[in-house]
Amino acid sequence: MxxxxxxxxxxxxxxxxxxxxxxxxxxxxxxxxxxxxxxxxxxxxxxxxxxxxxxxxxxxxxxxxxxxxxxxxxxxxxxxxxxxxxxxxxxxxxxxxxxxxxxxxxxxxxxxxxxxxxxxxxxxxxxxxxxxxxxxxxxxxxxxxxxxxxxxxxxxxxxxxxxxxxxxxxxxxxxxxxxxxxxxxxxxxxxxxxxxxxxxxxxxxxxxxxxxxxxxxxxxxxxxxxxxxxxxxxxxxxxxxxxxxxxxxxxxxxxxxxxxxxxxxALSGDGNSTLRAWRPAIAVACLWFLLQVGVEAGMGIYYNQQADELRNQAMAMYRQVFPNDRQTHAGNVRRVLEGQLRLAQQQGPNADFLALMKQAGHQYSILPGKESVEFNTVNYSRSRGQLVVDLRADSFARLSALRNGISGSGLNAEIGSVVNESSGARGRLTISGG
CATH class of the missing domain: 3.30.420.380 (Nucleotidyltransferase; domain 5)
Structure with missing residues (x-):
């Protein structure tokens, strides 16, 4: 009943x-x-x-x-x-x-x-x-x-x-x-x-x-x-x-x-449902799935280790050629090398005053909000191969964006002597051929 x-x-x-x-x-x-x-x-x-x-x-x-x-x-x-x-x-x-x-x-x-x-x-x-x-x-x-x-x-x-x-x-x-x-x-x-x-x-x-x-x-x-x-x-x-x-x-x-x-x-059926006959097959399928996931995970770990090893070898070779470059890493080494090769093709083995000014001027021309950036003085040292520019902008972020753009072209760019003022920020941008 x-x-x-x-x-x-x-x-x-x-x-x-x-x-x-x-x-x-x-x-x-x-x-x-x-x-x-x-x-x-x-x-x-x-x-x-x-x-x-x-x-x-x-x-x-x-x-x-x-x-x-x-x-x-x-x-x-x-x-x-x-x-x-x-x-x-x-x-x-x-x-x-x-x-x-x-x-x-x-x-x-x-x-x-x-x-x-x-x-x-x-x-x-x-x-x-x-x-x-x-x-x-x-x-x-x-x-x-x-x-x-x-x-x-x-x-x-x-x-x-x-x-x-x-x-x-x-x-x-x-x-x-x-x-x-x-x-x-x-x-x-x-x-x-x-x-x-x-x-x-x-x-x-x-x-x-x-x-x-x-x-x-x-x-x-x-x-x-x-x-x-x-x-x-x-x-x-x-x-x-x-x-x-x-x-x-x-x-x-x-x-x-x-x-x-x-x-x-919807409510599931009771224990006498037709699903019971398929339980062994479902169990085998689940076991196969788990094994397949395990194999795929193991292969993924192996290939990841191989990729790490190749990146380390590439960086070791780069350090032999550019021992003083501490900013380049495995994530951007390709971009840096392409920039340096492109610059070398355009200007030869050494980047002179005109080459540095050309790259800096190009990055300034495409800088968002460039109207707020002012150049006070520009100095070039041939012995050091450096272009030093005193800048003033409405914020440090604008100076940093200009520096990043120049670095992305394959040159070395650093900002020093930064002074934050009420009207913005001023600093000294040093550019070299890398």
Whole structure:
């Protein structure tokens, strides 16, 4: 004999991200015939799990009921019949009916009606939290998650209303559901009084469920609905709590709720699924993958070591030719050599005054914001092969950019005697042939 456990979170809701264990529930445990075997109100998950353990119940099917106001109902008019094509077209079919970005919504597909497919839409983040809340219970396995209002029985009426404290759950023959404050029912009376499509009726049948306390507390509102003249309201008294009504309707197929556990939140099968036959092959494939990753990683380390060795050899050869160059490293040695060769081709083995001025002038001409750079004095030492320029700029960054540009052309460039002033910075730029 199998058992179903219906659990419904009780507001105010706990912090489902950081403290889900503090959430309390109303719950009902029913057997295969639909008879309640145990129930409780405002109990924790731990208490419910202990009850299942004490009664030696295992593999109980868990049904989670979440607040109906968090799940939106809409229709999707999709001509396709194959499930794969329907799901591909679903986001485009309901996008205009939802105020939220469709990419942030989880869409669950229901039965097909005259107006199209029934669809339930909920925020992805909220659905993730509810799914996690109902998953991995001891002695119970999640079977479905439904909006609570979608489980109201409407088989014999056009509308069903269930009073739940200050709130009211509503559902109709088309399977639409919603939740509102009881005080707003009168504003919704005109919508309730609209007959089903293509039907002419004098009155719309409405079943109002509630405990004696709720029916008595909301008597003025119900009386106003009854006196509207267009609604035939029948009062149905519940012995305990609204959850029992929802459980009864679901077990006896008096409603057509949409299971939200689809797509990303679809539930995995049990141990007898066809996946079990493929487990050995999957294990071999995983082992081969790990071995391949290990081989690739080892080859990567080997080639990296070879590259390091080649770079060290290249730098050793460069140091033999240019022993006094301490600025060049393995990362820029190619660029420096190309610059030096290019300069040597243009000017010969030694860079004279004109060559240095040409390169410095070229770098100045392409310098961003060059208008803020001023040349005060220019001195050239033939014996040292150096060009010394006193500069002033609006910032040291501008001087540094000029130096880097000259260095990138294959010359040696250094800035010294830097003085930062309120109007900018001045310094001495020394350029040599490298």
């Amino acid at each position: 199998f058992y179903r456990l219906y659990v419904r979170p009780v507001p105010p809701f706990a912090d489902l991200i950081n403290e889900p264990e503090n959430q309390i529930f109303n719950w009902v445990l029913v057997d295969a015939s639909g008879d309640a075997q145990a129930q409780g109100t405002t109990d924790t998950r731990e208490h419910i799990e202990q009850t299942l353990a004490q009664n030696a119940l295992d593999h109980v099917r868990l049904i989670g009921l979440i607040p109906g106001e968090e799940v939106l109902f809409c229709f999707a008019d999709i001509p396709a019949k194959q499930a794969r094509f329907v799901r591909q077209a679903l986001p485009f079919a309901v996008e205009e009916q939802l105020a939220q970005d469709i990419s942030t919504m989880h869409l669950a597909l229901g039965n097909r009606e005259d107006k199209g497919f029934r669809v339930a839409a909920i925020d992805h983040q909220r659905m993730g939290l509810w799914s996690e809340l109902f998953t991995d219970w001891f002695h119970a396995r999640l079977e479905a998650i439904y909006p609570d209002a979608s489980l109201l029985p409407v088989s014999e009426h056009d509308w069903a209303i269930c009073l739940d404290g200050d709130s009211a759950l509503l559902s109709n023959q088309r399977g639409e559901w919603l939740k509102m404050q009881v005080g707003n029912l009168m504003m919704f009376a005109d919508t309730l009084a609209m007959p089903p499509d293509d039907e002419v009726v004098t009155q719309v049948r409405v079943a109002a469920y509630g405990t004696r306390e709720d029916l008595h507390a909301q008597a003025p509102v119900l009386k106003n609905l009854q006196s509207s003249g267009r609604l035939a309201v029948s009062l149905q008294t519940l012995e305990l709590m609204p959850l029992e009504l929802l459980v009864h309707a679901h077990h006896h197929h008096l409603c057509s709720p949409i299971n939200l556990c689809q797509g990303t939140y």
